[in-house]
Amino acid sequence: MNLWVLLLLAVVTLGRATYRPLEKPPCEMVDMEVLCHSRGLLQIPAVLHADSKALDLSQNQLQSILETPLIFYTALRRLDLSSNQISFIQPGIFTSLPQLEYLNLARNRLGRASPQNGNGGIGRLPHVATLDLSGNGLYNGLAEAFLEDAPDLLSLSLAENSLTRISRWTLQGVPALEELDLHSNVIMEIEEGAFDDLPRLTRLNLSMNSITCISDFSLPQLRFLDLSRNSIETFQTAPSDQEYQLHWLDLHENKLSQFPDLPRHNQLVYLNVSNNLIQMRPTSSLGDRGPGTEAWAKEPTDPSANDSSSALAHLLFLDLSYNEIESIPQGFLDPMTSLQFLNLSRNCLRTFEAKWERALPSLDTLDVSHNDLQGFAVGLRGLASLRQLFLQHNALTALPPLTLASLPKIQRVDLHRNWVRPCGAPRALVEPAASGCLALSNIPSLRALNLAGNALQRLPEGTFLQTPLVTLDLSANPGLEVVPGALAGLEASLEVLQLQGNGLDALHVDLPRFTRLKQLNLSENQLSWLPAWTREASLEKLDLRNNSFSHLESRGMSGLEGSLRRLYLAGNPLACCGNGWLAAVIQRGSVDIANLEQLMCRHSKDFSSQEDVPFLHVRPEDCEKEGLKKINVLILLIVVLVLSVLLIGVALFCCFCRQEFNQHFKA
Numbered sequence: 001m002n003l004w005v006l007l008l009l010a011v012v013t014l015g016r017a018t019y020r021p022l023e024k025p026p027c028e029m030v031d032m033e034v035l036c037h038s039r040g041l042l043q044i045p046a047v048l049h050a051d052s053k054a055l056d057l058s059q060n061q062l063q064s065i066l067e068t069p070l071i072f073y074t075a076l077r078r079l080d081l082s083s084n085q086i087s088f089i090q091p092g093i094f095t096s097l098p099q100l101e102y103l104n105l106a107r108n109r110l111g112r113a114s115p116q117n118g119n120g121g122i123g124r125l126p127h128v129a130t131l132d133l134s135g136n137g138l139y140n141g142l143a144e145a146f147l148e149d150a151p152d153l154l155s156l157s158l159a160e161n162s163l164t165r166i167s168r169w170t171l172q173g174v175p176a177l178e179e180l181d182l183h184s185n186v187i188m189e190i191e192e193g194a195f196d197d198l199p200r201l202t203r204l205n206l207s208m209n210s211i212t213c214i215s216d217f218s219l220p221q222l223r224f225l226d227l228s229r230n231s232i233e234t235f236q237t238a239p240s241d242q243e244y245q246l247h248w249l250d251l252h253e254n255k256l257s258q259f260p261d262l263p264r265h266n267q268l269v270y271l272n273v274s275n276n277l278i279q280m281r282p283t284s285s286l287g288d289r290g291p292g293t294e295a296w297a298k299e300p301t302d303p304s305a306n307d308s309s310s311a312l313a314h315l316l317f318l319d320l321s322y323n324e325i326e327s328i329p330q331g332f333l334d335p336m337t338s339l340q341f342l343n344l345s346r347n348c349l350r351t352f353e354a355k356w357e358r359a360l361p362s363l364d365t366l367d368v369s370h371n372d373l374q375g376f377a378v379g380l381r382g383l384a385s386l387r388q389l390f391l392q393h394n395a396l397t398a399l400p401p402l403t404l405a406s407l408p409k410i411q412r413v414d415l416h417r418n419w420v421r422p423c424g425a426p427r428a429l430v431e432p433a434a435s436g437c438l439a440l441s442n443i444p445s446l447r448a449l450n451l452a453g454n455a456l457q458r459l460p461e462g463t464f465l466q467t468p469l470v471t472l473d474l475s476a477n478p479g480l481e482v483v484p485g486a487l488a489g490l491e492a493s494l495e496v497l498q499l500q501g502n503g504l505d506a507l508h509v510d511l512p513r514f515t516r517l518k519q520l521n522l523s524e525n526q527l528s529w530l531p532a533w534t535r536e537a538s539l540e541k542l543d544l545r546n547n548s549f550s551h552l553e554s555r556g557m558s559g560l561e562g563s564l565r566r567l568y569l570a571g572n573p574l575a576c577c578g579n580g581w582l583a584a585v586i587q588r589g590s591v592d593i594a595n596l597e598q599l600m601c602r603h604s605k606d607f608s609s610q611e612d613v614p615f616l617h618v619r620p621e622d623c624e625k626e627g628l629k630k631i632n633v634l635i636l637l638i639v640v641l642v643l644s645v646l647l648i649g650v651a652l653f654c655c656f657c658r659q660e661f662n663q664h665f666k667a
Ligand SMILES: *[C@@H]1O[C@H](CO)[C@@H](O)[C@H](O)[C@H]1NC(C)=O
Pocket: 183, 205, 206, 207, 224, 225, 226
């Protein structure tokens, strides 16, 4: 075998127009597969093994494919000619390759072949199952010529060409087709019946075309349909009771103004209509299906409301984000008992309600962020599987207090940028719900909670009792008062705590007792001291930027030496001298201090003025000098004090004498 390869290499090299040294062989052969990828070839090598099964000629400079030598390689199953400059293929050439199953002609110049030139086509493809013609500048008419006769073709890519229209003739020569990729053309029109003779077509990709409307959709055989990134304004199914196989429908980035009118009986598990212009109003019908079909306006319990909403009973993923939905029509979500993922982010919702009993029992993730929500309500045993709830950027103030506490599986809640007010310890909840607070205690499944930017004023005692959070974000609540005991109950679980941007001047949290705490962000406050950490601490990352720390007390900080990896200190009035712990840590290099080169500290220059100098430039002598200066200043002060006492004494004495004199004079 080795000998053969050597021989092959030698002959191939000699046969080439430009001489290349032998150590750079043009082709390799592994298990009857010839690899000639990126070898600068101008022609197909003429001396390959007649039994070669695969030939990779991608990324060369081939311009035309002629009968010889290709027809000698009758055992070929796979032929990769992608990324060449091919503009001519001798018609009928592939009939001589009866084993050929895979043919890749992607990224060539077949669009430059002129149709008169032997039809411009490639003739019969007897057993080819996979054909890639993407990126060839093919246009209507020419594409047909390439697909004249491919009875066994299963998978075809015509992506990234210049087709404007799919006619009834376009796909006539490929009756066995299962998968068709047409993405990135300029298709504006699909003639009625264009796919009718493709009974096995299951995957169709029409993404990134110029389709404006789907009317009378009737492809029951399809399972995957990608219509994303077109300009579709309406999607309408032909009225029929037929069973559709549709599993997966992507309509994102279109111009739908209404929810698509889907086949009544389908298998849809995935529906993406994100980035459209869909509007829904409480009592409007979804489809434009005339009177009598306004299913959404009816009561959910009404058995006749069994319309195309039941079309979504299998749905697992529904993405409705980036639309213009003002309200979810009643009954719209009710049939979606399998739904696991629902995204309603970036709409205009003012309320989200799932008030019917056992609402959305399979839902795992619900995103209603970036709306205008003022209300959020869940009925009895509703959302029983919900793990993630995204409510950030809304206007929520008063939720029913037990909203979160009634979700048995909830793990992560994002409420940042709302107006929520947490309730205190559980016993406060016995009071009627009129208090308008949200209970955050007694939620044993909750792990991550974000309450940033809620204009929180006070975090009451026992807010999180029996809610073993791992991550808690309380940042950007300027003026927040964290009363002692507010974080009680989190000592054994909390790993990440964000308290930045709260204007805190003191910490009433006994942080050293939070032995699992790994990340603590205290930046943008007015803190000047930290509690004393013990050796049990596991803090790894500490952000103290933009505070009022002048000293980091060695007594308090030394407990962190075993765990601390990264420390942020910029924006503090650090003293250059007397910061022994910091100096020692820097010297040892045990903690990575962010932007250490730029870290400044304050050094007194003389009496009253101070200068900022880089912390790294401070030498011990400077601090001794500063000490001496301080003593000098002290002596000077005492002298001044004594002198001024003397002066005042003298002045008083004079005054007194004068008064005496005046009195004498008056008398
Ligand atoms: C359709 O093509 C686009 C562009 O390549 C791709 O992102 C998308 O995943 C394809 N869709 C399907 C269903 O394969």
